[in-house]
Amino acid sequence: MKFKDYYDVMGLGRDATQDDIRRAYRKLARKFHPDVSKETDAEIRFKEIGEAYAVLKDPEKRSAYDQLGENWHAGDEFRPPPDWDAGFEFRGRGPGDRNASDFSDFFSSLFGEEFRQSGPHRGHAGFQARGEDHHAKVLIDVEDAYHGATRGIVLRTPELDGAGHLTARERTLNVKIPKGVKQGQRIRLSGQGAPGVGNGAAGDLYLEIEFKEHPLYRVDGRDVLLNLPITPWEAALGANVPVPTPDGPVSLTIPANTTSGRKLRLKARGIPGQPPGDLYAITQITVPEASSDAAKALYRKMEQELAYNPRSKLGV
Amino acid sequence: MKIQILSGMVLDEQTELSLGDLCRACSQHEDWVRELVAEGVLDPIGGDHRQWRFPAEALQRAHIAMRLQRDLDINLPGVALVLDLLEELDQARARLHRIEPG
Numbered sequence: 001m002k003f004k005d006y007y008d009v010m011g012l013g014r015d016a017t018q019d020d021i022r023r024a025y026r027k028l029a030r031k032f033h034p035d036v037s038k039e040t041d042a043e044i045r046f047k048e049i050g051e052a053y054a055v056l057k058d059p060e061k062r063s064a065y066d067q068l069g070e071n072w073h074a075g076d077e078f079r080p081p082p083d084w085d086a087g088f089e090f091r092g093r094g095p096g097d098r099n100a101s102d103f104s105d106f107f108s109s110l111f112g113e114e115f116r117q118s119g120p121h122r123g124h125a126g127f128q129a130r131g132e133d134h135h136a137k138v139l140i141d142v143e144d145a146y147h148g149a150t151r152g153i154v155l156r157t158p159e160l161d162g163a164g165h166l167t168a169r170e171r172t173l174n175v176k177i178p179k180g181v182k183q184g185q186r187i188r189l190s191g192q193g194a195p196g197v198g199n200g201a202a203g204d205l206y207l208e209i210e211f212k213e214h215p216l217y218r219v220d221g222r223d224v225l226l227n228l229p230i231t232p233w234e235a236a237l238g239a240n241v242p243v244p245t246p247d248g249p250v251s252l253t254i255p256a257n258t259t260s261g262r263k264l265r266l267k268a269r270g271i272p273g274q275p276p277g278d279l280y281a282i283t284q285i286t287v288p289e290a291s292s293d294a295a296k297a298l299y300r301k302m303e304q305e306l307a308y309n310p311r312s313k314l315g316v
Numbered sequence: 317m318k319i320q321i322l323s324g325m326v327l328d329e330q331t332e333l334s335l336g337d338l339c340r341a342c343s344q345h346e347d348w349v350r351e352l353v354a355e356g357v358l359d360p361i362g363g364d365h366r367q368w369r370f371p372a373e374a375l376q377r378a379h380i381a382m383r384l385q386r387d388l389d390i391n392l393p394g395v396a397l398v399l400d401l402l403e404e405l406d407q408a409r410a411r412l413h414r415i416e417p418g
Contacts, residue, residue: 029388035380036402050387130343133379150321176323184406186376187324188341204341206379207324218414225414274330 003078004106006052006065014066018057025053051103061111080109128198138187138207140177142217142224145209145271146246148179153207173205180273181209183219216244222277224270229286230254243281245269252281260285327372335360335368342378349378355392357381357399 007014010024031037032045039045055061138151153175156168173192181187186206193203211219218225228243238256242249243266252264263280270277290296325331333341338349350365352358357377360368380402381395390398 026388033384033387035383036398046387133341174319174321176321178323178326180328181326182328186327186372188327189322189324192322205324220410220414273328 001078001105001109003073003076004048004052004104005073006055009048009052010056012056016056018059021053021056025049025057029053047103051107054103055107055111065110078106128200129196130200131194131196131203133203134193134205136205136207137210138175138177139210139212140181141212142214142219142271143246144177144179145181145211145219146179149177151175151177155205175207177209180222180271180276182222182271182273183209183211185209217246219271222271222273222275224277224279226279226281227284228252228264228281229284230258232285232287235259235283235285243279245279254283258283327375329371331372333370333372333375335365335370338370338375338378341375342382344378344382351392352378352381355396357392357396 007016010016010021010028012020012024016024028049029046032039032042032049034043034046037046055065134155136153136155138153140149140151144151151174153173154170155173156170173189175187175189177187186208189205189207191202192205195202216226224246226243226245228241230239230241233239234241234254235258236256238258239254240251241254243252245266247269250266250269252266254264258264260283262283264283266279266281268276269279288295290299335346335349339346342349346365349358353360353365353368358370358374360370360374362368377399380399381392384390384395384398385392
């Protein structure tokens, strides 16, 4: 088990006042709250901060922690010294605190037993509570939203072993992803969250759909966007061109005199649903290189015969 | 060994939740949900609270509201404001992503 430097986690010195601690916590909590933050490691950081604050805000836990001394550094291999907490009395966590299962082994090795014994529900015979909900993201391909898929999801669930220690259990769930799901949409798996206390029901597991980056397609709700390169003559004269879709290629009519950046709609070729999304092919006119004499001659001929100024609107 | 495949409930546009569903899913008292409605955080269909039907996104909003209240001590008008701004931010980010993928 690694030693955790709670002062370091919160960016504070050991002489910080309780006000400093509260202020630092507020700032960091806003910065790393997983619902608000876009930092990639927000969830981990938020838990660390919550754990550090749970210790440092409580004068008794803090002085017990301080007594461990400054000889420990973050990441040091750590075992609590025997009787390290003699003479301290922990009151346990308040009702508004986050679930202790979020906290590290390091935390529970120091404070684990105490807060459990003095927890708000101890001694209430027949106490029951619904288990906590769990949340996870599931990465899928755009194609999966068209056809449906099954995904294996690995979840790390903290739980108490027989001796009352907190351990992480890994479990894999195979979950059906039905077709028609959108970015950010959630799937609820009833009873797959944390087990309940007493006769309380288990919590639910919520899976949030997230699409992997795709080399061709971008998603917008159920609409799918694709950049479609076309030649200058297809753009000018009109043409039928093949367009890839996650459901297989289809033929698209390019109207004559199509400009670059035009959105051509393929109705109901987006992600299926009620109503289904559309697929938009965004035209990109690409110009062949003048790499041969024949090609150069063709371009010169166009220059002479078309008398075209694309910058006329710029006044030059 | 046969692999068990779980099927969940997709919280999509077709999903509607009652006041009771929402309370159970959030482990919260009815009064808390009614406060969210009064604050405009949630916008159910149907006049009387016994007939309220909530769209599926309401559950996500309620979950976020719950966590913001618990973790950051924000009051309900503050929660409502954060949720609205988050929604705007998401839309702006999605738009930016369509213009500049990656």
